[in-house]
Amino acid sequence: MKLLIxxxxxxxxxxxxxxxxxxxxxSEKGIIEKRLNNILSNKNNYVLVALExxxxxxxVHGFYSLRVESDPFIEIGGLxxxxxxxxKGIGKILVDxxxxxxxxxxxxxxxxxxxxxxxxxxxxxxxxxxxxxxEQKVFDKLLR
Numbered sequence: 001m002k003l004l005i006x007x008x009x010x011x012x013x014x015x016x017x018x019x020x021x022x023x024x025x026x027s028e029k030g031i032i033e034k035r036l037n038n039i040l041s042n043k044n045n046y047v048l049v050a051l052e053x054x055x056x057x058x059x060v061h062g063f064y065s066l067r068v069e070s071d072p073f074i075e076i077g078g079l080x081x082x083x084x085x086x087x088k089g090i091g092k093i094l095v096d097x098x099x100x101x102x103x104x105x106x107x108x109x110x111x112x113x114x115x116x117x118x119x120x121x122x123x124x125x126x127x128x129x130x131x132x133x134x135e136q137k138v139f140d141k142l143l144r
Contacts, residue, residue, distance in 0.1 A: 001052060001088060005097050008047040008059065010036055015056035016049070019080040048097055050081070050090050057085040062098035064107070074104045076112040092128045 008016070013033035020027040039045045044064035049056045058081035065075040076098065081090045099110050112130065114121045126132075 003057075003090065003093065004051045005048055005093065006051070008036065008040070008049045010040075012036075012049055012056055012059075016047075016059050016080075019056070019059060019082060020078075022083050023080055044103075045077075046098060046101055046103075048094055050094055052085070057082045058090045058094055060091075060094035060098050062101070062104075062110075064104060065111070071109075072107055074099060074107045074110040076110065079112070091124060095128060 010033055013036055014029040016036070017027040017029050017032040020032070036047065039047060039061065042063075045061065046063070047059060047061045050058040058079075060079045061077040063075055063077055065073050067073075076095065079091060079094060081094075095110075098104075110130075111133075112125055114125065116135070122132075
C-alpha cells in the first residue's frame with residue numbers, strides 16, 4: 001500500500017463529507033467546504049488527508065488548544081478512515097503526522113475525545129499509546 005499524506009484542500013470537501021457520513025455525521029460537500037474554509041484560515045488548525053492511488057481514504061483534524069487552567073496541548077478534533085481501509089495503520093500514521101507538526105513542538109500532550117459508544121475507537125487510541133484520563137458528560141445549549 002503506497003500512502004500519501006498531504007494538507008487538505010477545499011477540493012477534498014466531497015471525499016471528507018463521504019468519510020464523515022460513514023461515522024454517522026450527516027455531511028455534504030457544501031457544508032464541509034464552508035467548515036474547511038474557516039478551519040484552514042485559522043493558523044492553529046490543520047487537516048491532513050491520506051490518499052491511496054489518488055483516492056482519499058482518511059482524514060485527521062488537529063488543533064492547538066489553549067486553556068486558562070492548563071498548558072497548551074494538541075487536540076484531535078476528528079479522525080476518520082474509510083471503513084474498507086481500517087486496521088491497516090492509516091489512522092496511526094495520520095495521528096503521528098499531526099502530532100509531529102512543527103507548530104505543536106511546545107505541546108507536551110495530545111488529547112482526543114471519543115463518544116462512549118465508539119468502542120473500536122477506544123481500542124485504537126489505547127493501542128497507539130493514549131491513556132484514558134477521565135470520562136465526562138458534554139452539555140450543549142442550542143442558540144438557534
